Amino acid sequence: MICGMTTESIQTVAVLGAGTMGNGVAHVFARAGYEVILRDVEQRFLDRGLETIAKNLDREVKKEKITAAQKAETLGRLKPTTEMASVAAADFCVEAVPELVELKTRVLKEADATLRAGVILASNTSSISITRLAAETRRADRFIGMHFFNPVPVMALVEVIRGRATSDETFATTMALCEKLGKKPVGVNDAPGFVSNRVLMPMINEAAYAVMEGVATPEAVDAVMKLGMNHPMGPLELADLIGLDVCVDIMEVLHRGLGNEKYAACPLLKQHVAAGRLGRKSGQGFYKY
Numbered sequence: 683m684i685c686g687m688t689t690e691s692i693q694t695v696a697v698l699g700a701g702t703m704g705n706g707v708a709h710v711f712a713r714a715g716y717e718v719i720l721r722d723v724e725q726r727f728l729d730r731g732l733e734t735i736a737k738n739l740d741r742e743v744k745k746e747k748i749t750a751a752q753k754a755e756t757l758g759r760l761k762p763t764t765e766m767a768s769v770a771a772a773d774f775c776v777e778a779v780p781e782l783v784e785l786k787t788r789v790l791k792e793a794d795a796t797l798r799a800g801v802i803l804a805s806n807t808s809s810i811s812i813t814r815l816a817a818e819t820r821r822a823d824r825f826i827g828m829h830f831f832n833p834v835p836v837m838a839l840v841e842v843i844r845g846r847a848t849s850d851e852t853f854a855t856t857m858a859l860c861e862k863l864g865k866k867p868v869g870v871n872d873a874p875g876f877v878s879n880r881v882l883m884p885m886i887n888e889a890a891y892a893v894m895e896g897v898a899t900p901e902a903v904d905a906v907m908k909l910g911m912n913h914p915m916g917p918l919e920l921a922d923l924i925g926l927d928v929c930v931d932i933m934e935v936l937h938r939g940l941g942n943e944k945y946a947a948c949p950l951l952k953q954h955v956a957a958g959r960l961g962r963k964s965g966q967g968f969y970k971y
């Protein structure tokens with residue numbers, strides 16, 4: 683048996699991908715005192731990621747959550763790199779590259795070949811099976827899902843997903859590590875959509891059906907959920923924020939994975955996507971921006 687890393691022995695963390703999620707994950711690890719190796723494929727993606735981190739840290743300084751000195755220390759702990767070989771020094775690794783099975787598989791295989799044997803490899807996938815990704819590596823027992831939420835420095839939840847082979851030690855270490863980041867980890871088992879998207883996406887889909895069938899306007903659907911259920915955002919505003927293409931993709935993961943017609947994506951959602959109305963990012967979705 684390979685002796686794994688304990689939470690206490692983790693000092694250096696590698697984050698693969700410096701995009702929306704990767705720079706957020708790097709931010710929270712560096713702020714918590716970890717050395718962070720941030721890897722992306724091109725320098726300009728690293729520069730953009732670091733710029734975002736600096737801006738988000740500035741906001742924390744303004745809100746007096748951290749001091750200017752802590753901001754500088756946090757930035758000093760970030761080691762950007764385009765070389766996978768630099769990741770070898772990590773004691774823990776989080777993958778946050780785009781949600782494409784082939785790309786993730788390739789990156790995870792590379793990481794698996796580079797990291798020391800006992801190191802835990804975590805994926806921030808929002809919809810791909812952790813068991814399936816783990817099987818692409820030689821460390822399925824040290825593989826786990828670490829599903830952060832956007833924006834990472836602000837959102838408390840980390841959905842920690844156990845694959846079929848994830849060991850108790852890997853699970854316990856990852857949960858404890860999330861606590862060290864000041865997050866609230868919740869452990870779940872691997873299944874399509876995990877818990878977050880299994881529950882959220884069908885709600886969004888049903889909201890789209892209500893609009894499609896003329897039951898109510900998007901404004902009315904969102905008002906009911908905000909005022910009656912105390913949701914901070916209505917499901918359709920949230921869908922526009924997430925991206926309607928992402929919503930359709932996740933419904934398809936649920937539909938395929940669970941084999942139940944109740945998970946089929948609402949035709950109105952698919953029509954918006956076909957028309958290029960992807961939500962906030964394209965300037966129009968259920969609402970105009």
Ligand SMILES: NC(=O)c1ccc[n+]([C@@H]2O[C@H](COP(=O)([O-])OP(=O)(O)OC[C@H]3O[C@@H](n4cnc5c(N)ncnc54)[C@H](O)[C@@H]3O)[C@@H](O)[C@H]2O)c1
Pocket residue numbers: 698699700701702703704721722723724727778779780781785789806807808809829830831832
């Ligand atoms: N955006 C969200 O709200 C959200 C929420 C939870 C989980 N996720 C998941 O997080 C992951 C990343 O999503 P994102 O929104 O940050 O994507 P993104 O496109 O913003 O960032 C991905 C980054 O990975 C980089 N990359 C590509 N190939 C790479 C490689 N071989 N090595 C290192 N970096 C590489 C890209 O250049 C890009 O900078 C996805 O699996 C997604 O499903 C996203």
